[in-house]
Amino acid sequence: MKKCGGLFWQLLSVICFVEYPRSNKNKFPLASRTYVCYNDITNMSKLLMIETEGKVPDRKRDRGKSREVVMRHKDEELIKQIHTYIGDFYASSGRTPSTTEIASRFGIARSTAHNYLADMNRRGILSYTGGVLQVDRMKKVRTGRLQAPLLGSVPCGDLTYEEENVECVMALPTEIFGDEPCYLLHASGDSMEDEGIEDGDLIVVRQEGEPVTGDLVIALDPDGRSTLKKYGGIDEEDHKAMLLYCNRRLYPDQVIYVDELICQGIVSHVIKKKL
Numbered sequence: 001m002k003k004c005g006g007l008f009w010q011l012l013s014v015i016c017f018v019e020y021p022r023s024n025k026n027k028f029p030l031a032s033r034t035y036v037c038y039n040d041i042t043n044m045s046k047l048l049m050i051e052t053e054g055k056v057p058d059r060k061r062d063r064g065k066s067r068e069v070v071m072r073h074k075d076e077e078l079i080k081q082i083h084t085y086i087g088d089f090y091a092s093s094g095r096t097p098s099t100t101e102i103a104s105r106f107g108i109a110r111s112t113a114h115n116y117l118a119d120m121n122r123r124g125i126l127s128y129t130g131g132v133l134q135v136d137r138m139k140k141v142r143t144g145r146l147q148a149p150l151l152g153s154v155p156c157g158d159l160t161y162e163e164e165n166v167e168c169v170m171a172l173p174t175e176i177f178g179d180e181p182c183y184l185l186h187a188s189g190d191s192m193e194d195e196g197i198e199d200g201d202l203i204v205v206r207q208e209g210e211p212v213t214g215d216l217v218i219a220l221d222p223d224g225r226s227t228l229k230k231y232g233g234i235d236e237e238d239h240k241a242m243l244l245y246c247n248r249r250l251y252p253d254q255v256i257y258v259d260e261l262i263c264q265g266i267v268s269h270v271i272k273k274k275l
Contacts, residue, residue: 074119087137096133144174153186154228181207194246200273205265216267221256
């Protein structure tokens with residue numbers, strides 16, 4: 001029996017209980033006085049009293065303070081990454097990322113992403129009002145785009161029939177290419193190399209406007225086929241329009257004469273093929 005009793009007290013090595021004050025108002029309130037009774041097995045039981053400051057934690061009261069502490073300890077490196085990401089996203093997409101997209105990009109909760117944006121707004125790193133994001137870099141980004149169909153190829157050498165099938169539609173930045181209606185063609189052949197146009201380049205063709213001498217034009221030859229040539233003006237002797245080759249090495253002084261210039265567009269830009 002003694003043996004069993006000794007084992008019982010060894011198992012009950014720690015017992016904690018709280019004193020509940022009743023009538024004495026000066027006593028500590030609930031949870032302010034804790035008694036710890038423990039048995040050290042060999043010695044007699046000891047009684048310790050631990051007194052707190054007499055304050056019961058108020059979760060509602062402390063919740064705001066905890067949140068403020070968290071907000072003061074944001075990851076500065078992550079703040080820089082978010083700021084850069086917003087600018088890059090806007091430059092490539094023409095819009096700012098959503099809170100969900102930011103959270104997904106950095107592997108954080110949506111609420112955390114929102115808190116970061118709100119904190120960055122308070123610190124003047126960006127503007128985040130009514131769910132609308134604005135960073136300084138966005139003011140320098142031009143997002144205007146011009147839809148231009150790619151219509152196959154046009155010969156720059158021996159004349160061949162053009163295939164007017166839309167291969168795709170490209171979005172061209174208006175800051176570079178303007179906003180006038182245009183289309184694109186693959187250049188094929190070598191007759192325009194002196195003008196910097198090589199086989200495989202893309203040419204941007206304006207659909208409007210009257211050509212002047214020296215313009216690179218898409219025009220119809222005497223057989224009604226399209227070709228890319230340089231407009232040489234009107235010949236003074238036979239009063240025909242001249243379409244000039246621009247490769248002195250291969251086509252010296254070669255000219256196509258047409259009774260009437262039928263211009264299908266004027267070349268405005270050349271997009272070089274990737275080497």
